Amino acid sequence: MKLKEGVFDIFRVIASFREFSLIAVLIIFGLFMTVRSNVFLTKANLEAILLGLSVEGIIAVGMAILLISGGLDLSVGSTMAFTGVVTGLALISLKLATVPAILLGLLAALSVGLVNGLLVAKLKINPFITTLGMLITVRGLLLVLAQGKAVLNLPESFTVVGQGRLFGIQFPIYVMLFLVIVGDILLRYSRFFRQSYYIGGNEKAARLSGINVDFVKIFNYCLVSVLAGIAGVMITARFGSSSVTVGTNVELRVITAAIIGGASLSGGEGSVFGAFLGALFMAVLANALNLLGVDVYWQNLVTGLILIVAVVVDVVNERRKANQK
Amino acid sequence: MTVVLRAENITKRFPGVLAVDNISLELHQGEILALVGENGAGKSTLMQILGGAQKQDSGRIFVEGQEVSFNSPEDAIRAGVCMVFQELSLVKSISVAENLFANRQPVGKCNNIQWGKLYQETENFLRSFDLYIDPRTLVKHLPMGQQQILEILKAISASPKILILDEPTSSLTEGEIAYLFQNIRRLQAKGMAFIYITHKLSEIFQIASRVIVMRDGKHIGERVVKDVTENELVSMMVGRQIVNLYGTASRQVNGKAYFVIENFTRRGTFQNVSFGLRKGEILGMAGLVGAGRTELALAIVGMTPKDGGKVYLHGKEIKIESPKDAIEKRIAYLTEDRKELGLFISMSVRENLIAPSLRKYVSILGFLDHSRVEKFAEESVRRFSISTPSISKKVINLSGGNQQKCLVGMWMGITPEVIIFDEPTRGVDVGARAEIYKKLREFAESGVGIILISSDLPELIGMCDRILVMHRGRIQGEVRREEFSEELILSYAAGLTSIQNQSQENI
Numbered sequence: 001m002k003l004k005e006g007v008f009d010i011f012r013v014i015a016s017f018r019e020f021s022l023i024a025v026l027i028i029f030g031l032f033m034t035v036r037s038n039v040f041l042t043k044a045n046l047e048a049i050l051l052g053l054s055v056e057g058i059i060a061v062g063m064a065i066l067l068i069s070g071g072l073d074l075s076v077g078s079t080m081a082f083t084g085v086v087t088g089l090a091l092i093s094l095k096l097a098t099v100p101a102i103l104l105g106l107l108a109a110l111s112v113g114l115v116n117g118l119l120v121a122k123l124k125i126n127p128f129i130t131t132l133g134m135l136i137t138v139r140g141l142l143l144v145l146a147q148g149k150a151v152l153n154l155p156e157s158f159t160v161v162g163q164g165r166l167f168g169i170q171f172p173i174y175v176m177l178f179l180v181i182v183g184d185i186l187l188r189y190s191r192f193f194r195q196s197y198y199i200g201g202n203e204k205a206a207r208l209s210g211i212n213v214d215f216v217k218i219f220n221y222c223l224v225s226v227l228a229g230i231a232g233v234m235i236t237a238r239f240g241s242s243s244v245t246v247g248t249n250v251e252l253r254v255i256t257a258a259i260i261g262g263a264s265l266s267g268g269e270g271s272v273f274g275a276f277l278g279a280l281f282m283a284v285l286a287n288a289l290n291l292l293g294v295d296v297y298w299q300n301l302v303t304g305l306i307l308i309v310a311v312v313v314d315v316v317n318e319r320r321k322a323n324q325k
Numbered sequence: 326m327t328v329v330l331r332a333e334n335i336t337k338r339f340p341g342v343l344a345v346d347n348i349s350l351e352l353h354q355g356e357i358l359a360l361v362g363e364n365g366a367g368k369s370t371l372m373q374i375l376g377g378a379q380k381q382d383s384g385r386i387f388v389e390g391q392e393v394s395f396n397s398p399e400d401a402i403r404a405g406v407c408m409v410f411q412e413l414s415l416v417k418s419i420s421v422a423e424n425l426f427a428n429r430q431p432v433g434k435c436n437n438i439q440w441g442k443l444y445q446e447t448e449n450f451l452r453s454f455d456l457y458i459d460p461r462t463l464v465k466h467l468p469m470g471q472q473q474i475l476e477i478l479k480a481i482s483a484s485p486k487i488l489i490l491d492e493p494t495s496s497l498t499e500g501e502i503a504y505l506f507q508n509i510r511r512l513q514a515k516g517m518a519f520i521y522i523t524h525k526l527s528e529i530f531q532i533a534s535r536v537i538v539m540r541d542g543k544h545i546g547e548r549v550v551k552d553v554t555e556n557e558l559v560s561m562m563v564g565r566q567i568v569n570l571y572g573t574a575s576r577q578v579n580g581k582a583y584f585v586i587e588n589f590t591r592r593g594t595f596q597n598v599s600f601g602l603r604k605g606e607i608l609g610m611a612g613l614v615g616a617g618r619t620e621l622a623l624a625i626v627g628m629t630p631k632d633g634g635k636v637y638l639h640g641k642e643i644k645i646e647s648p649k650d651a652i653e654k655r656i657a658y659l660t661e662d663r664k665e666l667g668l669f670i671s672m673s674v675r676e677n678l679i680a681p682s683l684r685k686y687v688s689i690l691g692f693l694d695h696s697r698v699e700k701f702a703e704e705s706v707r708r709f710s711i712s713t714p715s716i717s718k719k720v721i722n723l724s725g726g727n728q729q730k731c732l733v734g735m736w737m738g739i740t741p742e743v744i745i746f747d748e749p750t751r752g753v754d755v756g757a758r759a760e761i762y763k764k765l766r767e768f769a770e771s772g773v774g775i776i777l778i779s780s781d782l783p784e785l786i787g788m789c790d791r792i793l794v795m796h797r798g799r800i801q802g803e804v805r806r807e808e809f810s811e812e813l814i815l816s817y818a819a820g821l822t823s824i825q826n827q828s829q830e831n832i
Contacts, residue, residue: 189437191430198427201416208378208414209427210399268418 018262022277029284037291045287047169051238053283054172055080055247056254057276058231061183062224064258064275068187069196069220070203070267071120072127075112075134076228076254077247082142083109083232088151088242091158098158102233109229110222112138117218135251143244151242162237172234179227184272196220200267256303257282260310282306326353328390329518330375330406330487335384337370344370345381346542352487357509357519359529359550362539363562363726363754368522371539372489375520376408377401389486407485409477409493415464421475422447422460425482450482454508470501470614477505481512488512489520494528495751498613498780499815506532524754526555527783538562563756570759571787572766578606578790584656584743584774586625589634594620595798598634602743602774607765609789610778611814617798618778619661622745626651626658638742652681657741659732661748661778667732668720675702675716677731682738705734710760726757733764744768745776750784762788782811796820 033040059076066073087105090096096104112134119130164171187193195216198206207213228247236242254275261278263270285306286299330352337345345367352358362368373379375386377395386393388404395401398408415424422443423430431442447460456474464472473496480488494502509519509532521533529536529550536553538545538561545561559570582601589598595617602608610618624631627645636643638654645651651658660666669677679686679698686701688694702716709730713723720731729749736744749765750758765788769775779785785792792804794817802817816822 189440191428191432191436191438194423194430194438195428197419197423198416201418202414205414205416205427208398208410210397210402211428264418268416 018274019271019277022261022274022281026277026281026284029288033284033288033291037288039291040288043168045291047173049280049283049287050173050176051170052287053279054176055231055235055250056257056279056283057176058179058234059224059228059250059254060257060261060275060279061179061272062220062227063254064261064263064270064272065183065187065193065196066220066224067255067258067263067265068200068267068270069217070200071217071220072131072255072265073116073221073224074128074131074251075116075138076224077250078135078138078142079109079112079225079228080232080235080247080250081242081244082112082138083229084236084242084246085142085146085151085244087158087233087236088154089145091154092151098155098161101158102161105233106226106229109225109232113222113225114218116225117221120221121214121217146242146244148244150244152240154236154240154242159237159240162234162239170238172238175230175234179230180272180276184276187272192216197268200269202268253282254279256307260307262314264314326356328352329354329388331387332371332375333385333387335371335374335381335386337367337374337379337381339370343542345374347384348539348542348544349384350537350544352518352520354486354518355513355516356535357513357521357533359521359523359533359536360539361523361526361529361536361558361562362545363756366539366562366754367542368539369491370542372408372491372520372522375401376406376489378408378410402483402485405486406489407480407483407487408489408491409480410491415472415476415479417465418463420461420463421451421458421467424464424475425450425460425479427479429483451478454478455504468615470497473497474501474505485517487518487520489522491522492524492752493521494523494525496614498615499818500613502528524752525781526558529558530555540564559755562754570755571762571784574607574766574769574790578603580604583639585637587635587637589621589624589631591620591624591629591631593798595624595795598795598798598800600793600800602776604772604774605769606791607769607775607777607789609785609792610776610795611780611782611785611792612795612801612818614780616795616818618795619747620798621795622658622747622776622778625745626656628658652739655739655741656743656745657681657736657739658745659736659747659749661751663728663732668728668735670721671719673717673719674706674711674713674723674731675699677720678702678705678716678735678738680735685738701738705738709734709737709764724754724757725752726754726760729753729761730757733761737768741773743774743776745778747778748780749777750779750781782814785814786811794818 039045059080063073063076083105086108087101090101090104091098116131116134119125120127162170162172166174187196195206195211198209198211199213199216203213232247235246257278258270258275259265259278260281261270261274261276263275282303285302289299289302290296328351333349335345335348336343348371350358360368360372370379374381377398377400380396386395388406393404395404401408416427425447426443430438431446433439444460451458451460458467458471464475467475473493477490477493493505497505513519523529533550535547536550536558537547538558540562580603582603584602587599590596598621600608612618620629623629625636625645627647627650636645643654645654645656648658664670669680675698679701686694686698699716705711706713706716711723711727711730711734713727720728723731746765749761753761765775765777777785777789786809790806792809792814793800794802794804794814796818797820801820802822804813804817813822
């Protein structure tokens with residue numbers, strides 16, 4: 001093959017990745033905003049974006065993997081709040097130290113994931129219905145536990161987890177970036193995580209290839225729940241209180257981000273980095289609309305349209321490829 | 326010769342049926358053993374037991390003299406027995422390389438996948454089979470035939486001692502079949518043993534050395550291929566003599582075409598296709614997979630758009646923009662893909678049968694008239710000898726042959742004037758085939774024109790009055806009954822021969 005064609009091929013391959021187009025859009029968008037607003041490119045604004053993003057960013061790691069394996073979790077928002085409340089109560093009512101309290105919170109999150117995973121993998125209940133049920137159940141459970149009230153006045157030894165700074169940047173941002181990078185590398189290079197693509201693409205084929213389908217599914221539900229738990233701990237520490245309403249609609253934002261980032265509800269496709277970029281894109285967009293003085297009511301409308309456009313672009317691309325064949 | 330696989334007294338019972346009844350067999354090194362039988366004869370169940378996908382109730386299996394017990398396909402693969410399943414087991418959304426090396430990708434120290442090595446190994450492997458596909462290609466972007474080849478290569482890549490192939494050629498073109506056989510023979514020479522399940526008896530004579538016939542879960546007979554005839558095999562399979570599978574036409578088809586397709590074109594799929602169909606004629610459509618036959622048929626009935634072309638019925642131009650229009654003009658299209666496009670697989674026989682003619686059974690208020698529906702369904706079940714315990718049985722629970730009869734019954738409900746039948750006997754066993762052929766003859770006798778799309782050349786030659794051969798979206802040739810031969814059809818299909826001025830001749 002001639003070199004020129006080879007180079008062109010490489011370019012085409014890169015351009016066909018969702019991550020590439022998202023980065024390109026983000027750069028163009030960033031440049032535009034830098035020109036239009038002198039606040040956008042300040043450290044304070046960028047940190048605000050990332051801090052706001054940290055909840056969705058952390059959960060998106062697990063959601064991307066779950067969607068790739070053909071699953072779906074609507075209960076992550078509830079799980080997040082549940083973890084916060086359990087951790088808060090452990091600190092205040094049980095007088096536990098910070099680390100055991102956090103571990104107890106994460107254990108609560110894990111148990112939600114385990115229930116989801118077992119129901120979906122073993123009893124073969126539809127993931128949408130299972131996790132919709134858990135969304136309501138877990139939110140109910142935490143309201144009962146907290147008696148409908150926020151747990152206030154959390155000790156400083158705990159709040160430092162969400163408020164502390166390293167090199168002037170708040171901890172949750174590090175946690176998010178760490179999880180995204182590790183998650184992406186694992187999904188790309190680890191044989192265990194790679195199994196999710198097979199399961200989402202063709203479950204029967206995965207089974208025949210010797211993949212322990214049920215185990216991977218349960219693992220993925222636990223993973224996304226624990227990540228939601230970590231997000232819950234972070235946000236509780238940041239606010240210094242565990243609110244019972246935190247995390248409402250987070251599941252929809254995270255799924256939207258993953259899909260903008262190239263995942264598909266039918267499984268087999270997507271990446272962690274893509275999902276993170278999707279979340280970043282949504283956060284930057286919201287920030288930009290704010291800075292440009294656009295009414296906050298427009299945000300949902302714009303985000304929704306972008307989701308639809310992303311999916312339409314996908315469908316059109318697929319169709320074009322099918323026609324080339 | 327070394328015995329690589331021995332099965333002793335294998336029995337498997339499912340609720341209500343004895344699927345495999347005390348079967349024993351032996352497979353020698355470097356041998357190709359064919360296994361034939363009608364659908365439901367128990368071949369697939371037996372093979373699933375040997376391949377580890379099912380567990381036998383009793384009986385023993387030995388691989389190279391060692392007794393084995395398989396609890397999963399993995400166990401079987403580890404023992405050297407690999408099965409290629411009927412339905413595609415590829416993951417379409419990921420690359421060729423990842424499919425070939427599913428769950429056994431080359432890994433480095435930290436269990437990290439070595440992508441470069443994976444692609445390189447895949448490329449080397451594909452090259453050793455003369456395949457030049459980019460290992461990074463997503464499987465969904467490969468044509469159907471290549472996907473099926475890949476499926477088989479995936480099994481071969483685990484270098485098994487015994488490979489079980491379950492109808493491997495069902496969606497392959499003639500060229501791909503030749504390619505597959507050539508590679509099977511190569512592997513056979515290296516000592517790999519094969520069990521080959523097929524409905525296409527002619528393949529047995531091309532590739533196998535020994536054949537076992539199964540019926541109703543039982544071992545009916547075993548023959549050396551060179552000492553047996555196709556008719557003998559068929560008789561063993563159905564348990565009765567089938568003299569002439571295809572039947573014979575009772576009269577010559579004459580007269581002018583009443584259904585005419587003119588200049589049908591969709592860019593990149595088919596170009597300037599014109600032909601006419603006479604009353605009572607069975608017009609064959611031959612061609613390789615991908616020649617555009619199904620695409621053309623779908624465009625004729627308005628399921629997919631066309632860029633240009635006209636349809637005439639009884640000399641008048643008719644507009645068909647959607648399948649609804651086609652049904653109104655009483656043009657029936659019976660799809661090759663009965664599970665996806667043809668039947669409502671999880672609905673009852675009754676509901677399926679009335680689907681295209683639903684309107685006929687609606688009372689004034691818009692409600693379904695149940696007694697008439699019931700009557701029609703019962704009648705169709707009888708008329709097309711669909712064997713089902715009741716009309717409320719779900720279609721998914723019927724055998725392939727009965728599903729196909731259901732599809733026929735469903736479309737005969739619109740009392741068609743033109744029938745387009747796409748691969749009428751794919752995955753249908755001999756007994757049901759004979760019945761479908763008989764029905765087709767009856768329709769033709771009653772004056773209905775039938776367009777028969779098929780990749781089964783003996784079927785086309787046995788059934789048709791005239792055969793059109795498509796190649797790359799064009800009609801490459803027309804073969805009259807008196808010149809029928811597989812060679813001529815194939816040479817048209819491969820684009821080696823062509824006729825001039827075809828559009829004038831065909832109408």
